[in-house]
Amino acid sequence: MNLNRRDCLKWMISGASGAALSPVATLPAADSKQNSPPPPEHERRMQWWRQAKFGMFLHWGLYSLLGRDAWAMGDEDIPLQEYEQLAMQFRPLPNMAQRWARAARAAGMRYMVLTTKHHEGFCLFDSQLTDYCAPKHAASRDLVREFVEAARAEGLRVGFYYSLMDWHHPDWRKAKDDAAARGRFVDYTHGQLRELMSNYGKIDILWYDMPVPLDASGWRSEEMNRMVLQLQPDIVINNRNLLGGDFATPEQSTQAGKADWESCMTMNDTWGYTHNDNNWKSSQQLLQNLVECARDGGNYLLNVGPQPDGGIPAASLERLQTLGRWLERNGAAVYETERCSFPHGNIGVYTRKGNTLFVHIYFWPGQRMTVGGAKFKVHSARFLASGMPVKFVQRDAQLIFPELPLEPPDKPIAVIAVECDREPVQEALSSRADHPS
Numbered sequence: 001m002n003l004n005r006r007d008c009l010k011w012m013i014s015g016a017s018g019a020a021l022s023p024v025a026t027l028p029a030a031d032s033k034q035n036s037p038p039p040p041e042h043e044r045r046m047q048w049w050r051q052a053k054f055g056m057f058l059h060w061g062l063y064s065l066l067g068r069d070a071w072a073m074g075d076e077d078i079p080l081q082e083y084e085q086l087a088m089q090f091r092p093l094p095n096m097a098q099r100w101a102r103a104a105r106a107a108g109m110r111y112m113v114l115t116t117k118h119h120e121g122f123c124l125f126d127s128q129l130t131d132y133c134a135p136k137h138a139a140s141r142d143l144v145r146e147f148v149e150a151a152r153a154e155g156l157r158v159g160f161y162y163s164l165m166d167w168h169h170p171d172w173r174k175a176k177d178d179a180a181a182r183g184r185f186v187d188y189t190h191g192q193l194r195e196l197m198s199n200y201g202k203i204d205i206l207w208y209d210m211p212v213p214l215d216a217s218g219w220r221s222e223e224m225n226r227m228v229l230q231l232q233p234d235i236v237i238n239n240r241n242l243l244g245g246d247f248a249t250p251e252q253s254t255q256a257g258k259a260d261w262e263s264c265m266t267m268n269d270t271w272g273y274t275h276n277d278n279n280w281k282s283s284q285q286l287l288q289n290l291v292e293c294a295r296d297g298g299n300y301l302l303n304v305g306p307q308p309d310g311g312i313p314a315a316s317l318e319r320l321q322t323l324g325r326w327l328e329r330n331g332a333a334v335y336e337t338e339r340c341s342f343p344h345g346n347i348g349v350y351t352r353k354g355n356t357l358f359v360h361i362y363f364w365p366g367q368r369m370t371v372g373g374a375k376f377k378v379h380s381a382r383f384l385a386s387g388m389p390v391k392f393v394q395r396d397a398q399l400i401f402p403e404l405p406l407e408p409p410d411k412p413i414a415v416i417a418v419e420c421d422r423e424p425v426q427e428a429l430s431s432r433a434d435h436p437s
């Protein structure tokens with residue numbers, strides 16, 4: 001049977017306690033409470049997160065040694081005893097976390113989220129509840145502590161990813177049907193979350209993943225969130241323990257949600273380090289994704305899959321640098337922006353902060369560009385990167401830039417900041433049936 005990694009609710013668990021992950025039972029989708037209201041003090045806790053817009057996701061663990069993505073153990077059915085040997089070879093560079101944090105800050109990211117434990121079950125942190133953790137194997141270091149310290153040193157917010165699914169724990173496979181195993185496993189999960197929330201000072205984000213094979217009551221998710229908030233009153237929590245949480249987590253897509261949301265996305269096609277996955281998105285594509293998240297009130301969590309020693313792959317680093325340089329010039333069009341009701345543009349998109357409209361031009365038209373549905377009055381326009389004024393004319397609902405330079409003044413995306421007399425909203429376009437007129 002083919003295990004479909006993309007769809008958590010189709011994930012199967014094996015009934016046997018054997019090391020291989022042979023699937024036998026489908027998951028219940030029942031009792032998901034993902035529409036439940038956010039936890040208390042949501043508005044207060046979410047302030048910084050809504051402004052931050054851009055974060056780094058890090059998928060790193062024993063699987064990085066294999067170089068075949070984070071799902072290697074599951075997809076290849078690698079026996080547990082064989083896989084565990086990797087823990088004896090995992091010896092990261094001494095300063096890997098500093099490299100990540102510096103790269104993240106230089107990329108214009110405002111927070112980082114690290115896989116403290118991925119589906120393989122190996123913990124990068126020191127745990128009293130298992131020996132299967134970095135400090136008790138070849139690494140001999142608490143890698144999560146190094147991550148926390150490095151992120152803070154660069155002024156970045158700190159996020160912990162934690163996979164609820166655990167291919168290593170003997171009770172995980174039995175948890176669905178065996179109450180005693182479930183009790184032990186869920187206690188283990190809560191216990192580890194307690195460790196993570198207690199031992200590293202202030203943590204800003206908790207990022208659950210893969211609530212397989214239980215439902216929200218099976219995981220005791222409400223109790224879980226209560227504990228987390230008690231230990232970390234300012235933290236924000238995602239929705240992947242099957243409660244609504246503070247924000248939703250569309251994956252590999254920038255599709256907007258009504259409430260707070262964050263799009264997590266790979267730069268190539270895989271989360272963990274993968275030899276020869278060279279299907280890298282271009283810097284322009286990555287920036288477009290970031291801008292479109294900002295337009296629709298979301299954040300962008302862009303993944304890096306470090307090599308086994310912790311080094312960032314050159315192709316990722318190069319893209320991070322391009323993004324960072326662009327954000328140094330154009331960050332005002334992304335950070336702290338608000339949802340923008342300006343959906344239609346043929347050569348670019350729009351973001352907004354207060355009464356300022358940012359016109360992001362993806363495909364430079366040369367000389368002349370027209371914005372449709374713009375009935376507000378424009379006070380001034382300038383290129384965001386250089387501050388150079390941009391000539392404009394308003395004709396009915398058209399805002400026209402008639403004298404643009406032939407070549408784009410900035411790359412990969414040139415931005416014009418337009419100061420308006422009120423919140424710029426795109427009015428009905430006569431050609432758009434979906435737009436009320």
Ligand code: GLC
Nearest residue numbers: 005006070209210251264271
């Ligand atoms: C998917 C992947 C998982 C990854 C997560 C990040 O659920 O299966 O491995 O950690 O996405 O969002």
